[in-house]
Amino acid sequence: QKEVEQNSGPLSVPEGAIASLNCTYSDRVSQSFFWYRQYSGKSPELIMSIYSNGDKEDGRFTAQLNKASQYVSLLIRDSQPSDSATYLCAVKKDSSYKLIFGSGTRLLVRP
């Protein structure tokens, strides 16, 4: 079992729709969770971080964490073609532990 799992996609949504990206992790004691966006040929860039159960909103982005279900998601409201990218989920157990990435979900937003 991979430590961080994501559906590879592509997830295709029309412009203006809500895109929902999901991630599960295997280690129940994980404490810190991150979403990165990576455009083709570019480096991953941080979008959101979340550390406690519940929702965290930042503009059009909402991160959701459910530690009991070992599940973290990213919602993108009013999706734009410029949101088309690969979204990477990353998990860190604690300060002395490595940051582990999933393989990413490719999102396509159709004009």
Place this chain on the structure above:
Amino acid sequence: GAGVSQSPRYKVTKRGQDVALRCDPISGHVSLYWYRQALGQGPEFLTYFNYEAQQDKSGLPNDRFSAERPEGSISTLTIQRTEQRDSAMYRCATGGLDTEAFFGQGTRLTVV
């Protein structure tokens, strides 16, 4: 500098040669990670430093790979006796202990 700086950006080397990849972190960042990323895949963990201590090197593929961060700042990833299968994008990321990590632009290594 303002961001994580990696050098060189591109490196072409002949099979069997040694290469050294450099990562210059954001000032004050104590955590430093090295990843390798193949096309269409997520970053694959190689090694992790807290300050100068190599906390985890479980992702290094074999003993040809090594990394150091002697003063808790700049880090070097060294690959000895390179092989074609070592060709990849090598990425460095740095951050606080329990906070976000930020990536450099990466080094594209090609072994011919």
